[in-house]
Each structure stands twice: as structure tokens, then as C-alpha cells.
Amino acid sequence: MTDSSDNSAFEKQLTTSGRSRRDVLKFGSIATLGAVLGGGALLGRATPALAQAGSEGTLAPNDPLNILIVNYDGGTLLDFAGPSEIFHRLPNTNVRYASLDGGNVTLEFGVVYGKTERLADIDETDVLLVPGGSDLTAPMRPAYQAQIRRLAESARHVTSVCNGSLVLAATGVLKGKRSACHWAFVNKLAEYGAIPVPDRFVEDDNGRFMSGGGVTAGIDFALRVAAKLRGQQAAEFTQLAIEYDPAPPFHSGHPRDARPEVVAMVDKKLPGASRGLARVPGVR
Amino acid sequence: MTDSSDNSAFEKQLTTSGRSRRDVLKFGSIATLGAVLGGGALLGRATPALAQAGSEGTLAPNDPLNILIVNYDGGTLLDFAGPSEIFHRLPNTNVRYASLDGGNVTLEFGVVYGKTERLADIDETDVLLVPGGSDLTAPMRPAYQAQIRRLAESARHVTSVCNGSLVLAATGVLKGKRSACHWAFVNKLAEYGAIPVPDRFVEDDNGRFMSGGGVTAGIDFALRVAAKLRGQQAAEFTQLAIEYDPAPPFHSGHPRDARPEVVAMVDKKLPGASRGLARVPGVR
Numbered sequence: 001m002t003d004s005s006d007n008s009a010f011e012k013q014l015t016t017s018g019r020s021r022r023d024v025l026k027f028g029s030i031a032t033l034g035a036v037l038g039g040g041a042l043l044g045r046a047t048p049a050l051a052q053a054g055s056e057g058t059l060a061p062n063d064p065l066n067i068l069i070v071n072y073d074g075g076t077l078l079d080f081a082g083p084s085e086i087f088h089r090l091p092n093t094n095v096r097y098a099s100l101d102g103g104n105v106t107l108e109f110g111v112v113y114g115k116t117e118r119l120a121d122i123d124e125t126d127v128l129l130v131p132g133g134s135d136l137t138a139p140m141r142p143a144y145q146a147q148i149r150r151l152a153e154s155a156r157h158v159t160s161v162c163n164g165s166l167v168l169a170a171t172g173v174l175k176g177k178r179s180a181c182h183w184a185f186v187n188k189l190a191e192y193g194a195i196p197v198p199d200r201f202v203e204d205d206n207g208r209f210m211s212g213g214g215v216t217a218g219i220d221f222a223l224r225v226a227a228k229l230r231g232q233q234a235a236e237f238t239q240l241a242i243e244y245d246p247a248p249p250f251h252s253g254h255p256r257d258a259r260p261e262v263v264a265m266v267d268k269k270l271p272g273a274s275r276g277l278a279r280v281p282g283v284r
Numbered sequence: 285m286t287d288s289s290d291n292s293a294f295e296k297q298l299t300t301s302g303r304s305r306r307d308v309l310k311f312g313s314i315a316t317l318g319a320v321l322g323g324g325a326l327l328g329r330a331t332p333a334l335a336q337a338g339s340e341g342t343l344a345p346n347d348p349l350n351i352l353i354v355n356y357d358g359g360t361l362l363d364f365a366g367p368s369e370i371f372h373r374l375p376n377t378n379v380r381y382a383s384l385d386g387g388n389v390t391l392e393f394g395v396v397y398g399k400t401e402r403l404a405d406i407d408e409t410d411v412l413l414v415p416g417g418s419d420l421t422a423p424m425r426p427a428y429q430a431q432i433r434r435l436a437e438s439a440r441h442v443t444s445v446c447n448g449s450l451v452l453a454a455t456g457v458l459k460g461k462r463s464a465c466h467w468a469f470v471n472k473l474a475e476y477g478a479i480p481v482p483d484r485f486v487e488d489d490n491g492r493f494m495s496g497g498g499v500t501a502g503i504d505f506a507l508r509v510a511a512k513l514r515g516q517q518a519a520e521f522t523q524l525a526i527e528y529d530p531a532p533p534f535h536s537g538h539p540r541d542a543r544p545e546v547v548a549m550v551d552k553k554l555p556g557a558s559r560g561l562a563r564v565p566g567v568r
Contacts, residue, residue, distance in 0.1 A: 078526065081365035085499065088393040095393070104398050109372040109379070114388050114396030162527075183527060200531050214527030215369065219500065224533050236536035236546045242362065243446075243467060243498030245537025246530035247484050249508050252520035253529030262520045 064092050065229055068125035068151065071099045071116050072144065074135030074281075075107045079161045082219035083129060089238045090230045098122055100144050108134045119147040127225070128155040131218070132162030132182060137282035139167045149173060159210045159225065161218035166283055169194040178204040180221075182214030183255055184266065187276030188283060196276065216253075219244060348376050349513055352409035352435065355383045355400050356428065358419030358565075359391045363445045366503035367413060373522045374514045382406055384428050392418045403431040411509070412439040415502070416446030416466060421566035423451045433457060443494045443509065445502035450567055453478040462488040464505075466498030467539055468550065471560035472567060480560065500537075503528060 067087050069080050087095045099105050102118035128151050130139070138144060149171040152158045160168050163185045168174050169192035178195045180186070180202040189196040200213045201221050207228055212221025223244070227235035252258040255266075255274055263274055270278035351371050353364050371379045383389045386402035412435050414423070422428060433455040436442045444452050447469045452458050453476035462479045464470070464486040473480040484497045485505050491512055496505025507528070511519035536542040539550075539558055547558055554562035 076369070077365050078369040081361050082500075084393075084395065085360070085362040088395075097395075109368075111368065111372075111381075112398030114398035200527075200529065201533075213529075216366075216503065216526050216528045216530065220531050220533060227533065232534070233546065233549075236534045236542065237549045239532060239534055239536040240539070240542045240546055240550055242500050243484075243537055244500045244530075244532055245484065245497075245541065246500065246528075246532065247504050248523060248528055248530065249485075249504060249511065250516070250520045250523055252523040253527055255524070257529070258520065258524045262517065262524055265517075265521045266524055 062092055064094070065090070065127070066125045067093060067095045067127040067129060068122060068155075069095065069097050069129045069131065070119065070139070070148065070151075071097055071105045071107075071113055071131075072133065072138040073106045074138055075105065075113075075131055075133035076162060076215060077107050077111050077113065078215050079131035079133070079164065079218050080129065082216065083131075083161065083222035083225075085242055086219070086222040086226055086235075086238050089241055090226055090234055093230065096122065096125070100138070100147065119144075119151070122151065124154045125151055126155065127157045127159060127229070128152055130160040130164035130167050132160070132164040132166075132215075133280075135281045136163065136167060140170055140282040145171050157208060157210060157225070157229070159212075159221070161212040161221055162214045163188075163280060163283075165189060165194070165211050166192070166280070170283075174209065177209050178202050179209065180211040180213045180217070181276075183276060184214070184270050184273035184278040185276065185280060185283075186213075188278075191284070198276070346376055348378070349374070349411070350409045351377060351379045351411040351413060352406060352439075353379065353381050353413045353415065354403065354423070354432065354435075355381055355389045355391075355397055355415075356417065356422040357390050358422055359389065359397075359415055359417035360446060360499060361391050361395050361397065362499050363415035363417070363448065363502050364413065366500065367415075367445065367506035367509075369526055370503070370506040370510055370519075370522050373525055374510055374518055377514065380406065380409070384422070384431065403428075403435070406435065408438045409435055410439065411441045411443060411513070412436055414444040414448035414451050416444070416448040416450075416499075417564075419565045420447065420451060424454055424566040429455050441492060441494060441509070441513070443496075443505070445496040445505055446498045447472075447564060447567075449473060449478070449495050450476070450564070454567075458493065461493050462486050463493065464495040464497045464501070465560075467560060468498070468554050468557035468562040469560065469564060469567075470497075475568070482560070 087093055097116045098119045099116040100119055102116055104112050104114045105116060107113055152173045158173060162182045165179045165181045166188055169189050174194035178197045179189055180197055180199055181189055186196045186198050200217045201224050202211050210225055212218050223235050223239055226238055252262055255263050266273045272278045371377055381400045382403045383400040384403055386400055388396050388398045389400060391397055436457045442457060446466045449463045449465045450472055453473050458478035462481045463473055464481055464483055465473055470480045470482050484501045485508050486495045494509055496502050507519050507523055510522055536546055539547050550557045556562045
């Protein structure tokens with residue numbers, strides 16, 4: 001393979017390449033926060049900011065912010081582990097986890113995620129985040145869909161990662177809205193009246209709807225959400241804290257770059273994937 | 285911010301840039317696997333492959349592979365969520381989770397990770413992975429250290445992500461070995477006789493020791509481990525499945541690139557960070 005001295009040269013080239021991309025990568029305004037202290041301590045239950053700021057008002061970076069991540073059996077850990085790690089480090093932000101029945105959920109591969117609250121016990125949230133999964137049977141059931149719909153209606157920002165957008169779309173809240181999704185499922189959004197966009201991050205209605213692509217896209221998604229809601233400097237602080245300086249060893253992160261035989265492997269496992277129409281249990 | 289049409293142009297530029305990096309990024313041999321089917325089903329408890337392949341032998345990509353991820357209160361979810369997502373998708377690979385007492389562990393920010401096995405119940409493992417945390421008090425205690433040392437001695441590959449390398453180093457198994465660590469803590473490795481290397485991935489003793497940098501580096505680390513142990517094609521399949529096509533919105537993933545005021549924010553929160561000497565509870 002490569003030892004770390006090769007690796008060092010390798011990272012240097014990446015860095016050089018990265019630097020030249022800096023102007024391309026920058027977006028949004030330069031941070032103007034006077035006092036972003038960044039992450040760490042939870043500040044207790046913040047009050048939902050919607051009522052305070054008004055539906056058109058901009059949420060100030062120091063207003064309390066509630067983020068709710070919904071969980072269900074069959075979900076994918078990394079879809080929300082990236083956002084979780086970023087959101088917990090933002091100032092004056094409270095991150096909660098909930099599932100239909102509360103308690104432990106059993107994610108994809110039998111991974112157990114513990115101590116979620118009950119969805120019915122959450123009155124409202126500023127940000128609703130629906131992660132995806134390999135089996136969407138649970139969140140596609142009517143009782144779960146009703147909770148998502150209820151929370152989405154009052155949330156300031158309705159968001160998803162990976163094929164969590166199919167769960168949102170099935171509730172009807174994405175009708176006519178542009179949305180991202182994992183590349184293998186993205187075109188199924190149209191079956192629910194949403195507009196599929198094959199990008200890593202998609203925003204509609206001036207940020208009321210924000211979505212990320214598949215699995216690891218949740219990290220890029222969450223940094224953008226962080227910048228929008230807590231200011232660019234807080235987002236940059238978080239990126240540095242989690243050392244998000246990616247250096248993938250292969251160029252295989254998207255079908256447009258992967259070797260055809262590797263795309264074929266995914267198609268074999270998930271028929272229809274390369275047309276964005278792979279089936280997932282629970283989705284019609 | 286940017287809407288997704290801007291985003292589209294933005295991603296295109298990234299892709300172009302990414303393509304030109306392809307030759308730089310490639311490493312190792314072209315995959316020669318005849319039948320990598322990739323991910324999905326767990327195949328039950330695989331037998332540790334060490335005895336089968338011999339200490340110098342190369343593990344064939346179809347030999348069963350056991351990976352053990354150790355957990356503890358105060359650990360960081362994303363340090364192991366990336367590797368978990370990758371390792372579970374590899375062929376003929378069994379991923380287990382264990383902590384000193386078994387059961388639920390309470391990670392950083394109060395995140396609960398459930399149903400771990402007891403370390404004492406694990407006889408041996410092919411790959412030992414120690415993730416990092418914001419509080420290393422638990423894994424630095426003698427009883428936990430004894431379990432890590434025992435498992436490391438018989439493991440084919442002794443690995444870590446983030447400041448999990450400090451936990452390994454404290455057991456003595458990294459004496460004279462090159463190791464990665466989160467940038468804020470990397471130079472503390474020297475206090476335990478290990479050799480700090482400020483890279484995203486570090487390998488020593490021909491892969492017996494492999495380590496990743498901070499938090500998100502676990503994804504790059506795991507793809508390299510996957511390629512080494514299950515073949516490049518299986519690693520590329522996994523990268524495609526988790527859509528690992530990173531597009532960080534800011535250039536702030538490492539102190540060499542971040543704005544000085546952002547590095548200063550981390551230094552304020554973690555004094556000594558920019559010298560690689562930040563303190564972490566539990567570490568002398």
C-alpha cells in the first residue's frame with residue numbers, strides 16, 4: 001500500500017490542490033460573529049426560535065436553536081453521526097434524538113442507538129432532520145409519517161440526509177420542492193412530487209428545505225446548515241475540530257467518477273441504482 | 285448562501301479538480317479480486333484469521349475477518365461511525381463492539397451507543413480499533429488498559445482513529461511506532477514513546493499498526509484498511525455505497541489551512557492545541 005512518508009507527499013499535493021480551490025469553495029458572507037465560543041457544553045433545552053424570530057426573520061447566531069434528529073429501526077448510523085458531531089459543537093444549540101416509541105433503535109447492521117425520546121413528546125423543533133436507511137419500512141408507516149408531517153409543518157428548517165428525503169417526500173411536505181438524495185435513490189423523489197436534484201447539497205425556499213446526498217454527504221450538509229444558522233465562523237470552527245480535511249484514497253465516491261465495474265457491483269446489489277431508482281424496503 | 289444551481293457549478297469544478305488528482309490519489313495495486321460481492325449480510329462470527337494465515341502470511345480477501353471496535357464513556361461517535369459504516373459493508377467481515385462492562389456506553393455529548401459486548405468476553409480479534417474521545421478517563425484506567433494490551437498482542441492489525449492512539453500508546457504497544465492522532469493532541473504520543481506523525485493516515489510495521497487522524501479521518505483510514513484487508517475493489521465499492529465524494533464548503537479542516545482566528549478559537553477551548561499538546565481528561 002503506502003507508508004506514511006509516501007502519504008505525506010500525497011497529502012501535500014492534495015493540500016496544494018485544495019488551496020487552489022479555496023476561492024471556489026468559499027461561499028456566503030465572511031463571519032461577523034463577535035463571540036462564537038464554539039461547541040462543548042449543552043446549554044439545556046433551548047426554546048424553539050421560530051416564535052421569537054418570526055417566519056421571515058433571520059435567526060441570529062446567538063438565538064437558541066433546537067435540532068431534532070429522528071431515528072428508526074433500519075436507519076444508517078453515518079447519515080446522522082456526521083451532522084450530530086457538527087451540531088453538538090455549535091453555540092447555543094440543543095440536539096435531540098427521537099423515535100416513534102422512544103428508547104433504543106436498531107440501525108442497519110444491528111448497530112444499536114440508545115435512549116431516544118418519543119416523537120409524540122416533542123412539541124416542535126427549529127430544525128427537523130430525517131436521516132436515511134437501508135430499510136424505510138418503519139418511518140413510512142402512517143403513525144410515523146404523521147409525526148414527521150406534524151413536526152415539519154412547524155419547523156423553520158425541514159432537512160434530510162441520504163434517502164431520508166424519501167421519508168419526508170412521502171408525507172407530502174416536499175411537493176414541488178427541490179431535494180437531494182443518495183444517488184442510487186434520487187429519482188424516486190419524483191414519485192412523491194418532489195424535484196430530484198443529483199447534488200451533494202440542495203436548498204429550496206431560501207433554506208426552509210435543505211438536504212444532503214448519500215451517507216457521508218451529511219457532513220458537508222451539516223457544515224452548510226451550521227454556517228447558515230450559527231454563522232460561518234462557527235461552522236469553520238467545527239470543521240477544524242473534527243479535522244474535516246478529506247483525502248479519499250480512491251476516486252470512487254460517485255457514479256460519475258467510479259470505475260464502471262464498481263458501479264456494476266452496486267447495480268447488482270441494488271438493481272436500478274445507476275438510474276437513481278433502486279428499491280428500498282418500505283418505499284413503493 | 286448558495287442554492288443548488290450554484291452548487292451544481294461548484295461541484296462540477298470540484299469534480300474537475302478531483303479528476304486531475306486521480307493519478308495522485310491512486311495507490312496500491314489494481315484490484316485482482318474475482319468475486320467481491322460487497323457488503324450487506326453479516327456472515328455470523330468469523331474465525332480470527334491470524335492462526336489460519338500465519339503471522340507473516342497475507343490475509344486473502346475472502347478469508348473471514350473479525351474487527352473489534354472498543355467503546356467507552358466519553359468516546360466520540362464519528363471517530364468510529366465512519367469505520368463502522370465501511371467495515372460492515374465488506375465481504376466476509378464481522379464487526380463487533382465492546383466496552384469494559386458491556387451494555388450501553390454514553391459517548392461525548394450524552395449520545396448513547398448501545399449493546400456492546402464485554403471486552404473480557406472477546407478472546408481475540410484480527411483488527412483492533414480504538415476510537416478517540418473528549419474524555420479518556422475510562423480507557424486509561426488499568427483494567428481497561430489491560431484488556432486493550434491483551435487484545436493488541438494477539439491482533440493482526442492494531443489500529444486507532446483520532447486520539448484513540450493515546451489510549452493504545454499508554455498500554456506500551458506503540459513504543460517506537462509511528463502513529464497518527466488528532467492534530468490537537470498528536471505530539472502527546474511522544475510522552476508514551478510513540479512517534480507522532482501529523483498525517484491523516486499512518487502505517488508502520490507493514491500494516492500491523494495503522495492509524496487515522498482526527499474524527500473524520502476515520503473514513504479515509506477505514507477505506508485504506510478495507511483496501512489492504514479486503515482488496516481495492518471492495519474498498520471502492522464501499523466508497524461508492526456511502527457516496528464519499530467530499531465537498532467541504534470551507535477550507536478549515538486542518539490548522540495549516542484554517543483562518544488564524546479559527547485556530548485561535550480552538551486554542552482558547554483546548555490550550556496547547558496548535559502545538560499538538562492539548563490536554564484531554566484522563567491523559568497525564
